[in-house]
Amino acid sequence: MRYFGSKVTANEVIYEIVKTHAGSGLVCDPFGGIGSVGTYLRSKGYNVWSGDLLTFAHYFQISKIKFPNEANFSTLFTKIGVNSLEGINSILNSVEPKNGWFVEEYSDRRGFFTRTNAMKIEACRELISGWTREGLLNADEKAMLLAGLISGMDNVANTAGTYYAYLKNWHRKALNPFRFNLVVPSARGGHGQCFHESADLLTARNRYNVLYLDPPYNERSYSRYYHLPETIAKCECPEVKGMSGIPVTGHVVSGYNSRASACESLYKMLSKAKFNTLLFHYTDNGLIKPKILIDILSEHGKMSTFTFDAKGYTTRTTATRTPHKIYVVQNV
Ligand SMILES: C[S@@+](CC[C@H](N)C(=O)[O-])C[C@H]1O[C@@H](n2cnc3c(N)ncnc32)[C@H](O)[C@@H]1O
Incomplete structure (x- = not known):
């Protein structure tokens, strides 16, 4: 990213x-x-x-x-019947696309993502939230999956880099299919x-x-420029406003x-x-x-x-x- x-x-x-x-x-x-x-x-x-x-x-x-050594995904592996990180990648990449808050705000109302990609991102978001609610992920595992989701999302965002604005025309990268992309240490x-x-x-x-x-070193707030990765990380569906779809409240100063x-x-x-x-x-x-x-x-x-x-x-x-x-x- x-x-x-x-x-x-x-x-x-x-x-x-x-x-x-x-x-x-x-x-x-x-x-x-x-x-x-x-x-x-x-x-x-x-x-x-x-x-x-x-x-x-x-x-x-x-x-x-x-x-994290603790991020061995053992509980999730047992529950979903896979035994490798590739297995998690492939489940998140074959999830059934879904409609929802993310699709409405960042594809229908604002052109940050194609509808197809937004629906896949929404589905991944829901699956990771569900695994968290069911107690299948510890804190580090949840962090790693959400970083993977944000990284994949960022690869297909129709932006010039930050989430301050989306581009008027579809950028080449935004037309690529979304891929969940687990961030792993090199x-x-x-x-x-x-x-x-x-x-x-x-x-x-x-x-x-x-x-x-x-x-x-300048007045550009990271919390505002990267509001969407931050919302995804927090697993929230906040009220948003304006062309950028920035949350109405909750910015880090x-x-x-x-x-x-x-x-x-x-x-x-x-x-x-x-x-x-x-x-x-x-x-x-x-x-x-x-x-x-x-x-x-x-x-x-x-x-x-x-x-x-x-x-x-x-x-x-x-x-x-x-x-x-x-x-x-x-x-x-
Ligand atoms: C210039 S960027 C760092 C870039 C980083 N060195 C890199 O190479 O990717 C500054 C970072 O400081 C964070 N930040 C701003 N104020 C902070 C504070 N008071 N305490 C901790 N982090 C802060 C921002 O969220 C941002 O990620």
Whole structure:
């Protein structure tokens, strides 16, 4: 799944900087998004604690970073008569399409999905909810199935990437058939833990060898841009409004999305954070101006900066190169 602000193209640079300061140990990625950086660092042997405020991002992190041993689907396997993850994939891919809330709101009223795909997504949603209600899934298994559903849904969404709007004409990818797509880890390495909580709490939970911070840097709220994955993750059918079909209530607010509160949010978080090395990933055009950022960060240790170009994911159609800046603060 593509994710706004994803640092997947910067993974190697981040790893090189992390390696310079800690050859092993515990890395914390509290603004982890869908887990691109945490997954990469875990594959390189680091133990990773990852977090995010959004439920669906947390579910991707569970699938990619935690690799829960508990997620052996044993109760479900017994009940539905399969014995492999492929078996679950194939049941969810052959489910009878259904009408319902999702089809009405995101296909009939708004052109996010073809009707055929929306009906398949609705059917998968209901099947996973039913398995949950019957007690056939533990929390990690439920998270993994919902991440798989969201990943498959995102592959056929008629959008430019986020759920802020749907496209006027059918995009090629939206005409492909929906496939449930279980998100599975690509490579093991260290251990992983995932937390559905604010960065304030996670950064203060432990002392980290490396604390990697990648907060939002502008006013675009992830909760609003990714409202539909979030609704699916919460297994809800809320009242929705407008062209985007965003839920009327229940948005997660982040202090980093507002010019008025971004500096204070960072200042407060760092006053309780415990780390040996801090990497702060930001851009000079962000809500916190470079001079203020340097003042805040340099209170916590010796600081250096790295600037590099990496292809960033934006909603524009032309590839853009975003100047990335990583501030490194050494606290020991
Ligand atoms: C720039 S994105 C991170 C992208 C991620 N590094 C990647 O490569 O996919 C910022 C993330 O921070 C999350 N977020 C915003 N405010 C937060 C907060 N106060 N605590 C935890 N997560 C937060 C957003 O939901 C979003 O997923």
